[in-house]
Amino acid sequence: MTGAVGIVVVSHSAKIAEGTVELARQMAPTVTFVAAGGSDEGGIGTSFDKISSGIQDAQGGHGVVILCDLGSAILTAETAIDFLDDAEKAQVVIADAPVVEGTVAAAVAAETGGTLQDVLAAARTATGIADPHADEHTLTRDEVQGAVERSAVLVNPSGLHARPAAEFVKHASKFDSTIQINGVDAKSLLRIMGLGLAQGSTVSIVATGADASAAVDELVSLVESGFGEV
CATH class of the missing domain: 3.30.1340.10 (HPr-like)
Known part of the structure; x- marks a missing residue:
C-alpha cells in the first residue's frame, strides 16, 4: 500500500497525458501517476482498457483521482468506474478541473498527505470558476x-x-x-x-x-x- 492518493491522467493524446504526468511528478515524486492517453491503437482517442488498468495501477489504498481533458474522456472514465464493485467505486473520483493545472494542484495535495477529498478539492481550485480570493482569510x-x-x-x-x-x-x-x-x-x-x-x-x-x-x-x-x- 502506498502512502498517497493516486492520480490518473486521461487525455485523447498519449503525449499530453505523458507530459502532464512528467510535469506533476517533478513536484510530487512519491505519488503514483498513470498516464492513460490515446486510443488502444496508439492514435487520438480514449481507451476503456487503459483507464481501467490505470485505476488499478494507481490505487494504493488511499483512493484515486482522475483528471480528463475532454467530455468523451470523462464518459469513458465514468464507464470504467461503473465496472468497479461498490467498494472500489467509493475510492475513485473524477475531478472537474483543467487537466494540466488540476493534475499539478492535485499532485501537491497528494504529496503532502491529503485525503481523497483533499486531493479532489485541490484539483477543483484550478477550475477558474470560483472567486480567486475565496480561500483568503482576513485575520481577526x-x-x-x-x-x-x-x-x-x-x-x-x-x-x-x-x-x-x-x-x-x-x-x-x-x-x-x-x-x-x-x-x-x-x-x-x-x-x-x-x-x-x-x-x-x-x-x-x-x-x-x-x-x-x-x-x-x-x-x-x-x-x-x-x-x-x-
Whole structure:
C-alpha cells in the first residue's frame, strides 16, 4: 500500500497525458501517476482498457483521482468506474478541473498527505470558476495580535513558480497553523503561483496557531536558501 492518493491522467493524446504526468511528478515524486492517453491503437482517442488498468495501477489504498481533458474522456472514465464493485467505486473520483493545472494542484495535495477529498478539492481550485480570493482569510483582531510575521526576498532565479512553489506548499502543509504568503493561503499551490512572484520579490509570511513561530522560521529559511536553485 502506498502512502498517497493516486492520480490518473486521461487525455485523447498519449503525449499530453505523458507530459502532464512528467510535469506533476517533478513536484510530487512519491505519488503514483498513470498516464492513460490515446486510443488502444496508439492514435487520438480514449481507451476503456487503459483507464481501467490505470485505476488499478494507481490505487494504493488511499483512493484515486482522475483528471480528463475532454467530455468523451470523462464518459469513458465514468464507464470504467461503473465496472468497479461498490467498494472500489467509493475510492475513485473524477475531478472537474483543467487537466494540466488540476493534475499539478492535485499532485501537491497528494504529496503532502491529503485525503481523497483533499486531493479532489485541490484539483477543483484550478477550475477558474470560483472567486480567486475565496480561500483568503482576513485575520481577526485576536489573530493579528497572536500572529507571527516575517519577510524575506526571493533569491532563486525562478521565484515562486512551479517547483519552488510546490516545495513551499509541502513545507507549509506540515504545520497546523493558518499560514498566508502575501495575503493568500500558503498551502494552495495555485494561489501562490497566481501571485507571479519573481526573483527579487519580497514575500510576507504570516502564521497564526500553536506552531506559528516554527512554521514562519522554516518557510523564511526555505525562501532565503533559494529552494536549492542558488
